[in-house]
Amino acid sequence: MGTIEDDPPVKFALPVDSDHKATVFRLFSFDKPHMRAFHLSWISFFSCFVSTFAAPPLIPIIRDNLNLTSTDVGNAGIASVSGAVFARLAMGTACDLFGPRLASSSLILLTAPAVLFFSAASSAASFLTLRFLIGFSLATFVSTQFWMSSMFSPSVVGTANGVAGGWGNLGGGFTQLIMPLIYAVIRDAGAVSFTAWRIAFFIPALFQIMTAYMVFFFAQDMPDGDFKSLKKRGEKPKDSLPSVLRGAMTNYRAWILALTYGYCFGVELTVDNVIAQYFYDRFNVNLHTAGLIAASFGMANLFSRPGGGILSDVVSRKFGMRGRLWTLWSVQTIGGVLCVLLGKVGSLSASITVMIAFSIFCQAACGLTFGVVPFVSRRSLGVVSGMTGGGGNVGAVVTQLLFFHGSKYSSETGITLMGIMIICCTLPILLIYFPQWGGMLWAPSAKNATEEDYYLSEWSVKEQENGYHKASLKFADNSRSERGKNSARATAPAQGESPLPL
Amino acid sequence: MAPTLTASSSFLVAVVILSAFPGFSSGSVLFSTLPRTLVVSASPQPGQVLKAGEDKITVTWSLNGTAPAGTDASYKTVQLKLCYAPVSQVDRAWRKTKDDLAKDKTCTHLITSRPYAASNQSYEYLVQKDVPTATYFVRAYALDANKVQVGFGQTTDKAKDTNLFEVEAITGRHASLDIAASCFSAFSVLSLAGFFMAEKRRGKKGNPTTPAANM
Numbered sequence: 234m235g236t237i238e239d240d241p242p243v244k245f246a247l248p249v250d251s252d253h254k255a256t257v258f259r260l261f262s263f264d265k266p267h268m269r270a271f272h273l274s275w276i277s278f279f280s281c282f283v284s285t286f287a288a289p290p291l292i293p294i295i296r297d298n299l300n301l302t303s304t305d306v307g308n309a310g311i312a313s314v315s316g317a318v319f320a321r322l323a324m325g326t327a328c329d330l331f332g333p334r335l336a337s338s339s340l341i342l343l344t345a346p347a348v349l350f351f352s353a354a355s356s357a358a359s360f361l362t363l364r365f366l367i368g369f370s371l372a373t374f375v376s377t378q379f380w381m382s383s384m385f386s387p388s389v390v391g392t393a394n395g396v397a398g399g400w401g402n403l404g405g406g407f408t409q410l411i412m413p414l415i416y417a418v419i420r421d422a423g424a425v426s427f428t429a430w431r432i433a434f435f436i437p438a439l440f441q442i443m444t445a446y447m448v449f450f451f452a453q454d455m456p457d458g459d460f461k462s463l464k465k466r467g468e469k470p471k472d473s474l475p476s477v478l479r480g481a482m483t484n485y486r487a488w489i490l491a492l493t494y495g496y497c498f499g500v501e502l503t504v505d506n507v508i509a510q511y512f513y514d515r516f517n518v519n520l521h522t523a524g525l526i527a528a529s530f531g532m533a534n535l536f537s538r539p540g541g542g543i544l545s546d547v548v549s550r551k552f553g554m555r556g557r558l559w560t561l562w563s564v565q566t567i568g569g570v571l572c573v574l575l576g577k578v579g580s581l582s583a584s585i586t587v588m589i590a591f592s593i594f595c596q597a598a599c600g601l602t603f604g605v606v607p608f609v610s611r612r613s614l615g616v617v618s619g620m621t622g623g624g625g626n627v628g629a630v631v632t633q634l635l636f637f638h639g640s641k642y643s644s645e646t647g648i649t650l651m652g653i654m655i656i657c658c659t660l661p662i663l664l665i666y667f668p669q670w671g672g673m674l675w676a677p678s679a680k681n682a683t684e685e686d687y688y689l690s691e692w693s694v695k696e697q698e699n700g701y702h703k704a705s706l707k708f709a710d711n712s713r714s715e716r717g718k719n720s721a722r723a724t725a726p727a728q729g730e731s732p733l734p735l
Numbered sequence: 736m737a738p739t740l741t742a743s744s745s746f747l748v749a750v751v752i753l754s755a756f757p758g759f760s761s762g763s764v765l766f767s768t769l770p771r772t773l774v775v776s777a778s779p780q781p782g783q784v785l786k787a788g789e790d791k792i793t794v795t796w797s798l799n800g801t802a803p804a805g806t807d808a809s810y811k812t813v814q815l816k817l818c819y820a821p822v823s824q825v826d827r828a829w830r831k832t833k834d835d836l837a838k839d840k841t842c843t844h845l846i847t848s849r850p851y852a853a854s855n856q857s858y859e860y861l862v863q864k865d866v867p868t869a870t871y872f873v874r875a876y877a878l879d880a881n882k883v884q885v886g887f888g889q890t891t892d893k894a895k896d897t898n899l900f901e902v903e904a905i906t907g908r909h910a911s912l913d914i915a916a917s918c919f920s921a922f923s924v925l926s927l928a929g930f931f932m933a934e935k936r937r938g939k940k941g942n943p944t945t946p947a948a949n950m
C-alpha cells in the first residue's frame with residue numbers, strides 16, 4: 234500500500250515532482266499549467282482587493298454625499314472584512330469539492346454586482362451592505378493558496394503562496410492611489426463630485442469581471458487537468474464533504490494557525506482601515522499625504538509577503554518544518570514589538586520608519602504562515618486554508634472592535650494594545666507539533682513516525698482500499714524535505730530503521 | 736526595484752511634510768481672540784431648506800457701526816464661508832471646531848472672497864452641487880494683507896443655535912448609472928451560468944487538457 238507507481242513521462246515546461254507539481258518557481262514565465270495558474274490567480278485576487286478597498290480613499294467625498302457619521306464609516310469598515318470570515322471557509326470547502334478555477338471565478342462574478350451598485354448607494358445602510366457584500370470577494374485568497382499548493386511542490390510552495398498572496402494584497406495599496414486618480418479624471422471631465430465617485434466604481438468592477446473570464450478560459454485546477462475531467466477519468470474521486478470538514482476541524486494545528494493568522498493578516502487589514510486617519514489626526518498631515526502613507530503600507534506587500542514565503546522555503550531546506558515554525562514565530566513576534574513601538578513614537582518621521590518596518594514583519598509573517606498551512610492536511614487542504622484565512626478576518630474584526638471603535642482609546646493607544654495582543658496571540662505556535670517533523674520545542678517522535686502515517690491517517694481503511702488516498706501518498710513522499718538537512722532522519726526511512734509494512 | 740518603491744514613497748512624504756512647514760511656523764490665529772466686528776446677514780429664513788445646485792443665498796455684510804474708528808485699518812479682504820452648525824458636527828470628526836483656525840474645520844465651503852469696503856456689500860451665491868446635506872450658518876472673516884484673520888462676523892449667535900438654515904444636497908445618482916450597473920450585473924451573473932453550462936459540456940466530453948497520466 235505504500236508504493237508509488239512510475240508515471241509515464243509527461244511533458245511539462247517546468248521540472249515537476251511525482252505529483253506533477255512544479256519544483257521551481259519561474260516568475261516571468263506564463264507556461265501552462267503552473268505559472269499560468271500563478272499569474273491568473275494573483276491578478277484575480279488583486280482585483281478583489283482593489284474592489285474591497287476602493288471606498289476608503291474616496292470616503293471624504295462619499296461621507297458628504299451619503300451624509301455618513303464617523304460611526305457609519307467605522308461600521309462599514311468592520312463590515313467590509315467580516316463578510317469574508319465565513320466566505321473564506323465556504324471557499325475552502327468549494328475548492329476541495331469543485332476546484333479553485335470554478336470556485337474563484339464564480340465568487341468574482343457574484344460579487345461584481347455589489348461593486349457596480351455602489352454607483353446607486355443612497356444611505357449609510359446601503360453603503361454598509363455593499364461594503365459587506367464586496368468583502369466576500371476576499372475569499373479568493375483561499376482559492377489562490379489552494380491553487381498554489383496544488384501546482385507547486387513542497388520545496389517551493391511557500392514562495393508560490395507568498396508571492397501570489399502578497400501581490401494580491403498589493404491591490405489594497407494600489408487602490409488607495411488609483412481610485413482618487415480615476416475620480417479626479419472623471420470630475421475634471423465635467424462630472425459633479427457626487428456623481429464622479431459613482432462612475433469611478435465601474436472601473437474596478439469591470440476589471441474584476443475580466444479577471445474571472447481569464448481564470449475560467451485560460452487556467453486549469455491541477456497540473457493534470459481540471460477537477461471535472463479528472464473526476465471523469467477516474468483520477469480524482471469525488472470526496473465527501475463531511476469527511477473533508479471533519480478532517481480540518483479536528484486538526485488542532487488548523488485552529489492555532491487560524492488564531493495566529495488573525496494577528497498578522499488581521500492586523501494588516503485593521504491597519505489598512507485605520508492608518509490614514511491615524512496619520513491625519515495625530516500629525517495633521519493632509520488627506521492626500523495620509524493616503525500616500527496608507528498606500529505605502531499596502532504596497533510593501535510587493536516584496537514583504539513573498540519574502541516571508543521565500544524565507545520559509547529557504548529555512549526549510551536546512552531545518553525543515555521546525556525551521557518554518559521558528560521563523561514564523563520570531564518574525565510575527567518582532568512585528569508585535571514594532572507595533573507597540575509605533576503607538577509610542579512621537580515624531581512623524583520616526584512613525585513612518587517604524588510603520589514601514591512593522592509592515593515588512595507583519596506581512597512576512599503572513600507569507601510564513603502559508604509556508605506551514607499546506608502541510609497541515611492534504612485531504613482537507615482547502616478547508617484548512619479557509620479556516621486560516623477566515624481566522625485572519627476574525628482577527629481584523631475583533632481588533633477593530635476592541636481598539637478602534639468609538640472613542641475609548643486614542644489611535645496610538647489602540648495601536649500599542651494591538652501590538653501586545655499580537656505578541657500574546659503568536660505564542661500558540663509553540664504548540665504546533667508534527668510527529669514526523671517535530672515542533673518548535675520538541676524533536677520528531679522517537680517512534681519513527683513518518684509522513685505517510687500522518688497523511689494516510691486522514692483516510693479510513695475502506696477509503697484506502699478504494700484507492701482514494703493515492704494523491705496523499707505522493708504528497709507524503711514529496712514532503713519528506715520537511716525533515717531538514719541535518720536531521721538524522723533526513724534521508725529516506727530505509728536507512729537502519731525498521732522497514733515499513735507494505 | 737521593489738525596495739525602492741517604498742523608499743521613494745517615504746522620501747516623497749518627507750518632502751511634502753517639510754514643504755508644509757512654513758505654514759506651521761507662521762503662527763496660527765485663535766478664533767477666540769478675533770473681535771466680532773462685522774455684521775453679516777443671509778437671505779434664508781431660519782429652518783429653510785435650500786436645494787444644492789438650484790437655490791441661491793444672498794449675503795450682505797458691513798462693518799459694525801459700534802466698532803471704534805480705525806478698527807478696519809488693516810482689513811484688506813473679506814472671506815464669506817458656509818459653516819456647519821453644531822448639530823451637523825456630531826459624530827463627524829472631519830467637521831470639528833477647533834480654536835486654532837489653521838486646524839478648524841467648521842467652515843469648509845467658500846462662498847466668495849471680496850476686497851474689503853466699509854459700506855454695505857452683498858453677494859448672490861448659488862449653492863454649489865458639492866455642498867452636503869447639513870445645517871449651516873454664514874460667517875465672514877476679515878483678512879489683512881498677509882491673509883491672516885483679524886476679525887469676523889456671522890449670521891448666528893455665539894452658541895451657533897439660532898438663525899440656521901439647511902441645505903439638501905444632490906444625490907449624485909443618475910438613471911443611466913443605475914441602468915448600466917444593472918446591465919453589467921446581469922452580464923456578470925449570466926456569464927457565471929454560461930461557465931457552469933460550458934463546464935458541464937466539457938465534463939461530458941471528458942476533455943483532457945494534458946495527456947492523461949495513468950494511475
